[in-house]
Ligand code: ZN
Ligand code: ZN
């Protein structure tokens with residue numbers, strides 16, 4: 001038989017360390033009667049196997065199929081090797097200098113095996129809230145440096161007991177080299193306090209927490225990536241108090257339920273949603289509400305959806321098993337500040353919000369919010385990409401230089417690139433205050449360290465006042481590339497879809513600084529990674545009061561009305577003129593006409609705002625995009641009828657909003673239902689932009705269309721444009737891996753900067 005013995009050298013990279021990969025290979029090799037060894041290296045894992053050709057082929061085929069749950073294989077390469085006549089199969093210990101450029105696993109949900117243990121009274125981890133193994137538990141948020149070893153994690157201060165150590169050392173144990181391994185004897189513990197930091201005595205703090213929640217109290221609960229604020233979601237008074245104390249008036253609050261059955265009592269379930277909810281990443285998934293439902297109406301007022309997740313830590317499971325339909329589990333921040341992580345910090349910042357604190361003594365090195373996903377047009381779409389997904393990179397289709405991209409302002413993320421990986425950070429938040437800016441700096445430094453990336457250049461937005469731009473410009477020793485906002489949106493979409501372009505890019509959002517210093521947001525860009533040409537845009541209208549017009553959509557309505565009507569001939573029968581003080585309208589009207597504090601905008605988001613206000617849906621908003629969201633939600637069913645969207649040929653093409661507004665107003669006067677007006681408005685955009693794409697294809701021959709920008713969170717727009725463009729034989733690309741909103745901006749900035757660096761065109765470098 002020995003004559004048939006052959007050997008192969010196999011290299012695997014991806015997320016293959018700290019996820020039970022070597023024990024998996026060890027057991028697989030045994031099952032296939034192979035000899036040889038497996039070891040960690042700087043790039044991933046290397047395997048030497050000896051056996052028959054058949055055995056090795058089977059072994060190779062099974063690796064991707066049966067890989068451990070947390071492993072993420074990017075590349076397997078197998079080459080012939082010399083037979084060394086190994087006597088058995090071994091796991092070779094890796095030197096600690098290794099594993100510098102291997103990928104780190106995200107934090108993932110507790111696995112079924114561990115879950116069974118915590119509910120088994122005979123198990124030594126019965127009701128232990130920090131149970132984990134190589135297949136589950138915290139990773140990204142507890143790592144302080146690389147290589148990923150216990151001393152470099154938040155677990156360093158806990159000395160494993162003999163039993164835990166034995167599990168950790170045994171290659172055949174589920175806890176072999178599970179760095180966060182712990183048990184009630186040696187690991188972290190929970191403790192309950194009141195808001196004045198007095199400890200609450202309890203044999204079972206989690207059960208006491210459940211009792212407090214049922215009485216309507218607000219609990220701050222330390223979790224995986226930070227603190228949550230929790231209340232029983234079926235108690236309206238408790239939800240109202242939470243909203244008042246948190247100063248978060250209208251944004252929907254996330255829910256956590258013990259299982260799918262409980263979710264089905266208040267939300268509509270689909271197979272695709274179920275798969276997302278139960279996946280190891282455990283994101284918040286947007287689901288349609290059921291009516292009636294047992295959830296307090298204040299959880300998601302004026303919203304068609306609930307944001308729902310399943311438990312993802314042992315602590316969550318223990319808590320939710322105490323008989324809840326759902327808990328509100330919202331990031332424990334004051335509005336717009338990053339999620340709190342440190343116990344001391346939590347008491348200081350949340351003392352006025354929470355009645356009690358359930359904390360533990362395992363540190364969180366890097367906060368990470370819950371991810372949010374909506375199933376849309378046949379695929380999951382990120383609204384926020386964070387816990388469970390970060391730091392798995394976006395795999396680019398070519399090698400790029402090392403770049404740090406700082407993102408934009410709202411919903412910010414940063415991005416670091418290396419090789420063909422683009423590491424987009426967890427959600428950082430709205431860069432509107434120092435706390436969030438500090439968190440951005442912390443994230444940049446942390447990621448540079450654990451990913452071992454020293455950037456060669458830095459990319460940012462062109463807006464001089466964004467804190468992210470200021471940060472970039474402060475760094476004197478690196479070249480800075482400032483990138484136009486909507487170009488970055490389109491490049492992000494191209495990068496994750498691995499296409500080179502040029503594309504016809506539809507960049508639709510609320511706000512982004514244009515190269516002409518006006519505010520863009522309804523843009524058609526012929527774009528590649530190098531540059532873009534503005535092919536078409538919505539006609540400019542003034543934004544009376546600047547940023548104030550975002551908070552008060554009726555101002556945009558006045559401005560858009562004045563693009564068609566005389567100030568003296570405004571259609572004063574509209575509901576808006578009864579709701580808003582005549583004097584105020586007069587003032588805004590003057591500001592608009594005289595262009596006093598009224599920058600010009602081509603924003604599609606602002607056009608949505610204007611139409612929502614004209615219909616009377618909303619005159620003021622609590623957060624950006626709220627009016628547009630409501631306009632989308634009023635659409636019941638479309639019969640395909642549409643307003644005409646007209647445009648003037650030119651360079652760039654001017655897409656005229658005035659005739660559109662006129663048609664909307666005429667329908668309002670005829671008492672047409674808001675749902676129909678909204679539907680015709682959406683359809684006008686779908687038809688009109690398809691026409692423009694056809695026109696541009698005729699001129700340029702480009703068939704690829706990329707859709708990006710926050711407005712594509714709108715389901716009708718995304719679905720409608722994708723379908724219509726495909727019907728017209730375009731290749732359509734949208735986002736699946738990063739959000740279409742400004743959370744995806746850093747990826748686009750990074751790939752543009754990388755392209756310009758590697759092409760040596762440094763025209764924009766300062
Ligand atoms: Zn586990
Ligand atoms: Zn132990």
Ligand code: FE
Nearest residue numbers: 509512710742
């Ligand atoms: Fe944007």
